Amino acid sequence: MDLSNFRMSFTGSVHSMRGPVRVAILVAGFAVSICRGSLSDQELIELSKDSSAIRAGKETYQNVCFSCHGQSLEGGTGFNLRDGEWVHGSSPTQILASTAKGFPEKGMVAFGSVYDEKTLENMVAYILSQQIGFRGLSYQIFHSAATNVPLERLTQSRPTKSGVLPRNFADEKLTDGDDYAMVFQGTLIVPEEGRHFIKVSKGRQDEVKVEVDGKESRPIDIGNREFQYAVKNGRQQVRMSYLKRDANPRFEVYLQGDTLYEPLSVSARNRMLQTNYFVKADDRPIVIRKKIEHLPPKSIGVGYPGSLNYGFSPVTNSIVGLWDGDFLNVGPNIDGRGKNPSRILGEWLFYESPGIQVLVEGEPFEGDFVKYTVGDSPRFEYADEKRRVRVSASPNGLRSIRFHFELEGFGRKRITLGLPEKSLNVESKDGAVLVGRFIVDKAKRSQFSITVTK
Template sequence: MPHRKLTHIRIIAFTLLTALSYQSQAQSTDQHTDQHFQALLQNNKILKQGEKQFAMHCAGCHKKDLSGAVGFNLKDGEWVHGGKPSQILASLQNGFDKAGMPGFARILSQSDQEAIVAYILSKREGFESLTYKIYQLESDEDKYYGQNDLIASGKLNKNIADFELPEIKHYAIEFSGDFHVPQTEKTYLFAEHVNGLNLTLENNGKPVESEGWKGIVKWPLKSGKQHLKITYIAGKEGAWLRNIGFYVVNKDMSIKLFPVSTKALAESKKSTYDIKALAGYVVQQKKIIKLPPYSMAIGAPQQVNYAFNTRSCAVNGLWHGDMLNIGPNIGGRGKDGSIPLGDWLYHYPQQLMPTLTKEQTCSFIKYRINDNAPEFTFKVNDLTLSLTTDFSHKNQARFVYSVLDNPSNLTQISFVLPSAKGLSLSSQQGKVQQQTLTVDIASIKNFSIQMAWTGAKQ
């Protein structure tokens, strides 16, 4: 009996040692991977390669500037599946089938995978591995504290500084972590309505001198990655002043680049960031209310806007007036929908959509600016089409299609037409019947669909 018990203990000990060995090896591998990516971040050729591959394979869901559309924001500090280089690489390789993201392990070369991850890392913004410490003070006048005064500490998983954490009146709070800002422009840490507050900033362990006037304070930041510690010592100020809104801003403070604290994040969700097509066409790939995922918004100087969907090849929205308020999209990390500023003429499920067969596939190829207007190229099954627009006549939109390749020698194509009050549709090259347009593409390679309106559909 004692022999059996000893054998059992040995088995448990061996199992634990084996598990610890595997864990140690995995941690060592992850550390090596992370160090490898730090070297790649210094290689401009790799970053250019990553930018190109990201635009081809990732921008459709995460947007070209990584701010998030259908997929998550890839610039800020909130990483659902892990933000270390090794974790980002694993996410890219394995994908998330339930969320519609394929794994790229067998699609892209190892070099392209690593280049994409390096490019993503080069665009990061805000804190990484942010921690906080709260110290107990004796009174409003107490400005000194040490390790013995520490009453709470921890990690902030969303990497946003929360100044409402303390539940006591007299305290000091520190936020510390690696911090990322753009490498291409001069930036500042910025706070408003902080006149008289005891705020300090350390960068890589050294105090940073602030500039302040009329309740505004800013601290210069270094480019790229650095380590910041923000310290706030509470005094006699009221609770509403203690919840501080920190942003990173550009050199002349005209643009708030991204929020750093919870108050700033909440403010950015409520803020208005209007996008208007004043001097030329504007293309935005954002999540938009009343439109399905993968819709690209196009604004014209004539104050006519439409949405082209890269998954259905349909024009699934048309509105006149100004283009978009993207403030909710920015504040919501790409999850909240941007708001069209004008009046809807129609929106999804109404749409202008080419149809060939009941079970058809749409393959988006590219868009480019042609003759100062966006031109979309796509395939419906194996029929290649292009789409551009003409808004030169008031209260009219002309959608111009061209057949670029027809390997199956199809003789006709049909379009489902949108139905909306005050909207009329016509085509000189096709036949309209019961909200369907049919065009003879055996003889007609270029055709257009006109939409005219007298009022707006809300």
């Protein structure tokens, strides 16, 4: 696409379409911001350091773009907008052009006819401020005629091939054969907040070395042939060396943080896409019994990816966590193996035990966990000899979930729900929401629901 032409026609159409608006704004005295030309790459980069522009851009993004591009820009129907892979151009002005022109044939409207230029620029500033992963990634391939040459020596020899990786994902499958090593080198962008690691999954005999700004990063063995390498916040030069030696070679690389799980290699990306695809192809909830970070042992996770997900504890018979985003990361315990818990791929609304729990005359109902049934809406059931409680949930739009409670055999006892201490946005027509408590109306005692909204 010829960008300069496009940008001219875009500016032109804004001016003609926005005629009346411009007049109104002129009167209000903001003419300058509308009439000036588009910002340059450098100016947009500057804007991406301006916290009020970022805040304004984030607001628009979270209202409009998140439904396709994900709440954390991680992608969904639309592409991931935070990684180093750009299909329609990665420069700030190209991102602005993509946003303004849209991809109507793919379902994304031309936002240039919806928003003024300032709003679009702020949105691009926000997108730029959220960038993570590799940029300017290059590779070198080393082969050796002799076997068992150590990684260090092999990578000091002359590369047999080298080049750039325009998608900015490390790709160990660019070559094959038995003894080979690869070096990937580029700028890694890490979020400014929190602690982050490069996580590498490798074959047993494979060798990996990671250097950050010229210094070797010491691996932390987290089991299951997975290793974490500490990285700094912000931008840094990273060099990853990989020697394929195992019969089942593997080099899967992620950027991992408390709430972040981002692929850095093609194999990692494919694995995450498969999982996402699997999840999105099937709109039904997923139910998973595996260790989830911050939730008590044995909790069962119910995922409505893209909406809200929750954890149910069959020990306390209560809802012990609620989060948004893409359910869980696929590692480190992909099949429920491993000692490390899975992490959520979004934000917690709460995690707390007992969390949301049915109380009878103010005391927890101590029934035994009976079972859960999986279907359109998974249902958890617990009971004692005479009484039974069933808990189910259904998403209510993208930011809200309805929990439904069915009670049998409680007669005229007073029923309340204990709520987490952390303040939650709870609504219900079936009773009164107080701090830390929901009091069920007498008439609704055998069937009631609450809606929690983000």
